[in-house]
Amino acid sequence: MAKKSPPAAIEKRRRSTGRVTLADVALEAGVSPITASRSLRGDAPVSDDVRARVAAAADKLGYVPDPAARALASARGASIVVLVPMITNMVFVDLIESVHDVLFPAGYQALIGITHYDPEQEEKLIRSYLAHRPAGFLVTGFDRTEAARRLLADAGAPCIHLMEVTSASGIYSVGFSQTDASAAMTEHLLERGYKRIAFAAAQLDPRTLQRAEGYRRAMRAAKRYDPSLEILSAARSSIALGGELLAQALKRKPKPDAIFFCNDDLAQGGVLAARRRNIDVPNTLAIAGFNDLNGSDQMLPPLTTIRTPRAAIGRTAANMMLDLLRDVTVPTPSIDLGYELIVREST
Amino acid sequence: MAKKSPPAAIEKRRRSTGRVTLADVALEAGVSPITASRSLRGDAPVSDDVRARVAAAADKLGYVPDPAARALASARGASIVVLVPMITNMVFVDLIESVHDVLFPAGYQALIGITHYDPEQEEKLIRSYLAHRPAGFLVTGFDRTEAARRLLADAGAPCIHLMEVTSASGIYSVGFSQTDASAAMTEHLLERGYKRIAFAAAQLDPRTLQRAEGYRRAMRAAKRYDPSLEILSAARSSIALGGELLAQALKRKPKPDAIFFCNDDLAQGGVLAARRRNIDVPNTLAIAGFNDLNGSDQMLPPLTTIRTPRAAIGRTAANMMLDLLRDVTVPTPSIDLGYELIVREST
DNA sequence: AATTTTTATGGTAGCGCTACCATAATGCTT
DNA sequence: AAGCATTATGGTAGCGCTACCATAAAAATT
Numbered sequence: 001m002a003k004k005s006p007p008a009a010i011e012k013r014r015r016s017t018g019r020v021t022l023a024d025v026a027l028e029a030g031v032s033p034i035t036a037s038r039s040l041r042g043d044a045p046v047s048d049d050v051r052a053r054v055a056a057a058a059d060k061l062g063y064v065p066d067p068a069a070r071a072l073a074s075a076r077g078a079s080i081v082v083l084v085p086m087i088t089n090m091v092f093v094d095l096i097e098s099v100h101d102v103l104f105p106a107g108y109q110a111l112i113g114i115t116h117y118d119p120e121q122e123e124k125l126i127r128s129y130l131a132h133r134p135a136g137f138l139v140t141g142f143d144r145t146e147a148a149r150r151l152l153a154d155a156g157a158p159c160i161h162l163m164e165v166t167s168a169s170g171i172y173s174v175g176f177s178q179t180d181a182s183a184a185m186t187e188h189l190l191e192r193g194y195k196r197i198a199f200a201a202a203q204l205d206p207r208t209l210q211r212a213e214g215y216r217r218a219m220r221a222a223k224r225y226d227p228s229l230e231i232l233s234a235a236r237s238s239i240a241l242g243g244e245l246l247a248q249a250l251k252r253k254p255k256p257d258a259i260f261f262c263n264d265d266l267a268q269g270g271v272l273a274a275r276r277r278n279i280d281v282p283n284t285l286a287i288a289g290f291n292d293l294n295g296s297d298q299m300l301p302p303l304t305t306i307r308t309p310r311a312a313i314g315r316t317a318a319n320m321m322l323d324l325l326r327d328v329t330v331p332t333p334s335i336d337l338g339y340e341l342i343v344r345e346s347t
Numbered sequence: 348m349a350k351k352s353p354p355a356a357i358e359k360r361r362r363s364t365g366r367v368t369l370a371d372v373a374l375e376a377g378v379s380p381i382t383a384s385r386s387l388r389g390d391a392p393v394s395d396d397v398r399a400r401v402a403a404a405a406d407k408l409g410y411v412p413d414p415a416a417r418a419l420a421s422a423r424g425a426s427i428v429v430l431v432p433m434i435t436n437m438v439f440v441d442l443i444e445s446v447h448d449v450l451f452p453a454g455y456q457a458l459i460g461i462t463h464y465d466p467e468q469e470e471k472l473i474r475s476y477l478a479h480r481p482a483g484f485l486v487t488g489f490d491r492t493e494a495a496r497r498l499l500a501d502a503g504a505p506c507i508h509l510m511e512v513t514s515a516s517g518i519y520s521v522g523f524s525q526t527d528a529s530a531a532m533t534e535h536l537l538e539r540g541y542k543r544i545a546f547a548a549a550q551l552d553p554r555t556l557q558r559a560e561g562y563r564r565a566m567r568a569a570k571r572y573d574p575s576l577e578i579l580s581a582a583r584s585s586i587a588l589g590g591e592l593l594a595q596a597l598k599r600k601p602k603p604d605a606i607f608f609c610n611d612d613l614a615q616g617g618v619l620a621a622r623r624r625n626i627d628v629p630n631t632l633a634i635a636g637f638n639d640l641n642g643s644d645q646m647l648p649p650l651t652t653i654r655t656p657r658a659a660i661g662r663t664a665a666n667m668m669l670d671l672l673r674d675v676t677v678p679t680p681s682i683d684l685g686y687e688l689i690v691r692e693s694t
Numbered sequence: 695a696a697t698t699t700t701t702a703t704g705g706t707a708g709c710g711c712t713a714c715c716a717t718a719a720t721g722c723t724t
Numbered sequence: 725a726a727g728c729a730t731t732a733t734g735g736t737a738g739c740g741c742t743a744c745c746a747t748a749a750a751a752a753t754t
Contacts, residue, residue, distance in 0.1 A: 017422050021740055032704050037742060045701050064478040068418035069740035072709045075364050077415060087444055093434050100461065109479070111456060114447065131411040132456075239642035265641075272645050275622075295586035295612075298619050300647070368710055379734050384712060392731050416710035419739045698753065705746080712739085720731070 020061045028057035040065070067109075076157070077133040079109040080321060083125060084140050085117045085205060089237070089263075090293055091310050092140075095162065098314030099138060106322055108135065115140075117205050123148040130155060136321045138162055142173075143206040158324040160317045163207060163310075165336045172324070173334045174317040178207045181306050181339040182214025185260055185288055188304070190222050192347055194258035194286050198229040200245040200270070201262035202237040211262045211290065228252055231259075242269020243276075246287075258286035258347065264293035264305055271299045271346060286347040301345035309337040367408045375404035387412070414456075423504070424480040426456040427668060430472060431487050432464045432552060436584070436612075437640055438657050439487075442509065445661030446485060453669055455482065462487075464552050470495040477502060483668045485509055489520075490553040505671040507664045510554060510657075512683045519671070520681045521664040525554045528653045528686040529561025532607055532635055535651070537569050539694055541605035541633050545576040547592040547617070548609035549584040558609045558637065576603055589616020590623075593634075605633035605694065611640035611652055618646045618693060633694040648692035656684040 026036035031050055038044040039054040046054075057063075071077035080103055084092040100110050111129060115122040123145045126137075130151065137152055137159040152159045161173040189197050199215040201208050212230065219225035231249050235241055242261060246269070249259050261267035267289025274281050281287055281301055289296060292307035316335055323330050373383040378397055385391040386401040393401075404410075418424035427450055431439040447457050458476060462469040470492045473484075477498065484499055484506040499506045508520040536544050546562040548555050559577065566572035578596050582588055589608060593616070596606050608614035614636025621628050628634055628648055636643060639654035663682055670677050 017739075019740080022742095023740080033740090034705080034742075035703055038703090041742090045703095047702065050702085064475070066419070066740050067479050068415045068424060069709090070742075071415035072413070072419050072711085073740075073742040075709070075743090087434075087440050088437075090435075090437075093440055097434055097461075100459075109458060112447075112459065114444075128411070132414055239645045243645060268642065269645055272647060275647055295615065295642075298586045298590060298616055300619060300622055364709075366710080369712095370710080380710090381712075381735080382733055385733090388712090392733095394732065397732085413710050416739090417712075419709090419741085420711040420713075422713090422739070696754085698751105700749100700751065702749080703747085706744090708743085709741090710739105712737105714735105714737090716733105716735080718731100718733080720729105722729075723727085724725105 019066065020063045022063070022065070024061055025054060025057045025063045028061060029053040071133050075133060076135055078107055079111050079132055079134045080136045080138060081111045081113060081126075081129045081132075081134045082138045083113045083115055083122060085115050087112070087114060089265075091291055091308070094310045095314045098311040099318045102315055102318035102322070108322075117203070119143065119145045119148065123151070126151050135325055136160070138317055138321065141206050142166060158321060160321055160324075162313055162317055164210070165334050167334065169333075171333065172320060172330070174313050174320065174337065175335075176309065176313075176337050176339050178210035179214035179217065181308070182211035182260075182262075182290070183218040184214075184339070184341055185290065185304075185306055186215045186218035187222075188341055188343065189258050189260060189286060189288060189347060190218065190224070192258075192286065194347075195224060196226070196229060196252075196254060196256040197224070197258040197260055198231055198249045198252065198256035199260050199262070200231040200242075200249055200266060202233045202235050202241055202245070202266060203263075204232060204234050208262050215260060229256055237263050237265055239265050239269040239272070242266035243273030244269075246270045246273045250285075256285070258282075258288070260288045260290075262290055264289035264291045264296050264303065267303055267305065267346075268293070268296060268299055271301065271303060275300055282345065282347050288347050292342055297344065299346065304344045304347040305342050307340040307342050309339065312337050366413065367410045369410070369412070371408055372401060372404045372410045375408060376400040418480050422480060423482055425454055426458050426479055426481050427483045427485060428458045428460060428473075428476045428479075428481045429485045430460045430462055430469060432462050434459070434461060436610075438638055438655070441657045442661045445658040446665045449662055449665035449669070455669075464550070466490065466492045466495065470498070473498050482672055483507070485664055485668065488553050489513060505668060507668055507671075509660055509664055511557070512681050514681065516680075518680065519667060519677070521660050521667065521684065522682075523656065523660075523684050523686050524561075525557035526561035526564065528655070529558035529607075529609075529637070530565040531561075531686070531688055532637065532651075532653055533562045533565035534569075535688055535690065536605050536607060536633060536635060536694060537565065537571070539605075539633065541694075542571060543573070543576060543599075543601060543603040544571065544605040544607055545578055545596045545599065545603035546607050546609070547578040547589075547596055547613060549580045549582050549588055549592070549613060550610075551579060551581050555609050562607060575599055578606075584610050584612055586612050586616040586619070589613035590620030591616075593617045593620045597632075603632070605629075605635070607635045607637075609637055611636035611638045611643045611650065614650055614652065614693075615640070615643060615646055618648070618650060622647055629692065629694050635694050639689055644691065646693065651691045651694040652689050654687040654689050656686065659684050 023033050026033040036054050039046045039051050103110050113125040126148050136157045140162050141164050163175040165173045165175045231245050270287050279285050289303045289305040292305045296303040296305050370380050373380040383401050386393045386398050450457050460472040473495050483504045487509050488511050510522040512520045512522045578592050617634045626632050636650045636652040639652045643650040643652050
């Protein structure tokens with residue numbers, strides 16, 4: 001009532017922003033600002049009576065804490081940096097969305113950084129985000145510069161690695177074994193009786209290379225490994241590229257009888273291209289993908305793929321982050337969420 | 348040299364965070380903190396000599412401004428709120444990415460809020476983001492609550508509307524006419540000689556409804572409008588749903604000879620389903636989409652669609668935002684970036 | 695009953711930066 | 725040469741919040 005809109009003659013030389021501050025809430029509740037602060041954060045002993053009065057006052061005045069002031073005073077903000085390679089890959093969009101869905105209701109803002117698969121770029125991003133005093137970091141994989149590693153270690157904020165897992169102690173990670181998943185798919189193809197199984201991949205980021213490794217492991221174990229069956233392209237993964245890789249694979253002699261694409265967008269492009277060429281999938285040529293992206297079940301034929309738990313990874317990692325920020329002990333620092341082989345008609 | 352790691356006996360009672368502050372830079376450059384501040388921001392007359400000295404000092408010390416302190420002191424942060432309905436739709440991912448690519452190098456952080464197509468949710472988001480003192484808002488479309496509109500108007504930060512355009516004065520918008528684009532596609536189908544053109548849509552958000560309106564306009568003008576040819580579903584758009592909508596459309600009597608899907612994911616599902624049912628596209632049934640999403644050119648047959656300039660919208664709007672923040676006058680507050688009819692084999 | 699511990703509250707002083715006002719040194723007018 | 729605008733710099737105070745220390749009251753201990 002009294003405080004609102006001083007039409008003229010501002011008492012001192014206030015820069016007042018018109019914002020409802022903690023001091024207003026404290027005044028309304030009849031306590032000191034620090035007590036109000038503690039009460040609202042619930043981090044210290046406050047009587048039930050005060051807690052109720054402060055909550056009522058905050059509610060009445062429509063108080064919203066100022067994140068900037070909070071970050072400045074506490075040397076730690078309410079934002080969590082999420083570093084992903086790119087967002088045009090739906091895998092990372094699903095990841096970001098699930099992270100966001102957990103963090104946002106908990107009062108944290110996800111700051112999304114895009115590394116474009118470049119460790120140098122990632123290091124720059126970390127450096128610049130550090131200035132924001134983030135409460136934590138969620139980063140993709142383990143492949144980064146030594147400097148970036150040090151920056152993260154010295155940041156004084158927890159860091160969780162996504163998508164891959166490690167057994168190294170003191171490192172938090174949530175993901176699954178890319179290598180095992182890829183080997184499982186290769187074994188599935190071998191079991192189905194395919195002999196010349198090609199591996200087609202683009203982008204060649206660390207996880208792609210791990211998948212290539214899984215493919216090799218399984219092929220070698222079956223004594224069917226042939227380096228000429230690896231079709232690798234550094235180009236950005238896309239549906240159209242899948243068709244091109246298929247064309248390349250079919251030039252190999254003798255022809256492969258199956259192609260394992262390292263990502264579903266490539267695989268989708270592959271089945272569509274096969275269809276265009278009137279190749280019988282899966283009888284003449286089997287096609288398998290990875291990630292179970294939207295639409296893979298609608299392909300002609302529906303695509304055999306590996307369903308990766310990316311939404312679960314995001315959720316789990318975000319919850320782990322919240323635990324770490326609340327000083328709750330995290331029983332398992334590395335969580336392997338596995339993968340699921342989805343067999344459809346393309347193999 | 349001197350400042351680093353005070354092993355014991357901290358002079359006063361500093362809470363020192365170890366951060367390189369503006370004061371350090373000022374000391375090094377031999378100027379006052381305010382001069383250093385102004386010099387780095389370049390917002391006031393500073394001699395070339397001082398500018399160079401400050402820049403050198405900042406560089407030498409590795410100074411990075413603290414966004415929280417800046418936001419607190421200037422009552423305006425370096426973040427720009429971007430409100431989109433969802434990020435599982437690639438249209439908005441493209442939008443976000445292009446916005447981010449312009450804003451980030453300019454020193455602004457995009458804060459992404461997801462409204463889930465819910466105005467109430469959007470209002471809540473605006474309320475909560477307001478606490479961050481954002482420098483500006485980029486919002487999707489014009490459909491929002493009255494309260495949200497007021498909040499944005501009173502925020503004292505520029506607001507640009509994305510995806511749609513308006514002629515209303517004093518409102519910034521970058522987009523294209525959803526209605527016109529949709530009418531253009533419908534006219535294309537009519538020109539091709541299709542007579543019973545169905546319109547299949549999901550999600551039913553404002554832009555979808557505008558597209559429905561464009562379809563109606565064109566159909567009525569051709570005296571071919573039949574309400575029973577509108578296949579609308581409130582469900583979330585997906586490739587699988589496209590197949591279902593196609594099935595529904597084919598139940599209409601007499602059967603439609605073309606289906607215009609309001610989004611490419613539906614249309615992709617449509618062509619795949621048609622193929623599964625051995626329907627000859629485009630001879631028995633034409634299929635058209637909207638947005639030209641990734642993969643539409645790879646479909647069987649490749650999809651006729653409307654290419655929407657979403658990346659350009661993001662870029663243009665972000666640059667407009669930068670202009671507004673720099674007090675550069677924006678000549679055209681509403682920019683219509685148009686659309687492009689992409690005719691492929693599906694029609 | 696005296697002492698220690700715990701619980702609840704408050705005061706003070708910043709976090710790092712910039713808005714606002716003031717001042718000194720120049721340039722430009724008449 | 726006097727007067728005024730302009731340019732360059734600095735001082736002070738505060739943005740809104742919380743860390744740190746201190747204190748008073750209540751509970752637990754001896």
